[in-house]
Amino acid sequence: MARYVVDVMPKPEILDPQGKAVLGALPRLGFAGVTDVRQGKRFELEIEGDATDEALAEVQKMAGTLLSNPVIEDFAVHVESQA
Amino acid sequence: MARYVVDVMPKPEILDPQGKAVLGALPRLGFAGVTDVRQGKRFELEIEGDATDEALAEVQKMAGTLLSNPVIEDFAVHVESQA
Numbered sequence: 001m002a003r004y005v006v007d008v009m010p011k012p013e014i015l016d017p018q019g020k021a022v023l024g025a026l027p028r029l030g031f032a033g034v035t036d037v038r039q040g041k042r043f044e045l046e047i048e049g050d051a052t053d054e055a056l057a058e059v060q061k062m063a064g065t066l067l068s069n070p071v072i073e074d075f076a077v078h079v080e081s082q083a
Numbered sequence: 084m085a086r087y088v089v090d091v092m093p094k095p096e097i098l099d100p101q102g103k104a105v106l107g108a109l110p111r112l113g114f115a116g117v118t119d120v121r122q123g124k125r126f127e128l129e130i131e132g133d134a135t136d137e138a139l140a141e142v143q144k145m146a147g148t149l150l151s152n153p154v155i156e157d158f159a160v161h162v163e164s165q166a
Binding site: 001007008009019022025026029031033034035036037038039040041042043044045046047048049055058061062065066067 | 109121122132
């Protein structure tokens with residue numbers, strides 16, 4: 001069993017209203033010095049078998065087709081742990 | 084300027100309907116072998132100044148008060164890069 005992590009973030013040129021809302025709320029809560037916030041998604045997938053290059057390629061495909069919208073989002077995949 | 088990442092995930096004992104929806108959709112798209120999916124949030128914060136222990140403690144506070152709901156979510160904070 002191996003755990004993979006897929007991080008999905010809005011592309012830099014895409015507006016991110018959720019991140020902007022957090023950025024606006026921080027000073028009201030007394031936090032200073034934050035110049036930008038981007039909000040994205042994190043998926044943790046448990047997959048049978050060992051962490052192989054083939055399994056990682058499968059996760060890349062899942063990330064590109066189901067977990068992210070490639071028009072507006074970038075994703076990054078990595079193996080987190082293996083048990 | 085330093086970039087901090089806050090990963091927010093539903094606690095293990097909390098139901099995660101978004102993750103379950105992804106888990107149900109994967110076989111229909113031809114992906115086999117995935118036994119569990121959890122969906123959470125990822126925040127990237129740009130903060131003025133160098134990455135210090137004080138700044139990291141501030142980000143921990145932001146994560147615990149604004150970015151996560153500590154009743155149902157766990158969070159992890161790390162420094163991603165420094166420029």
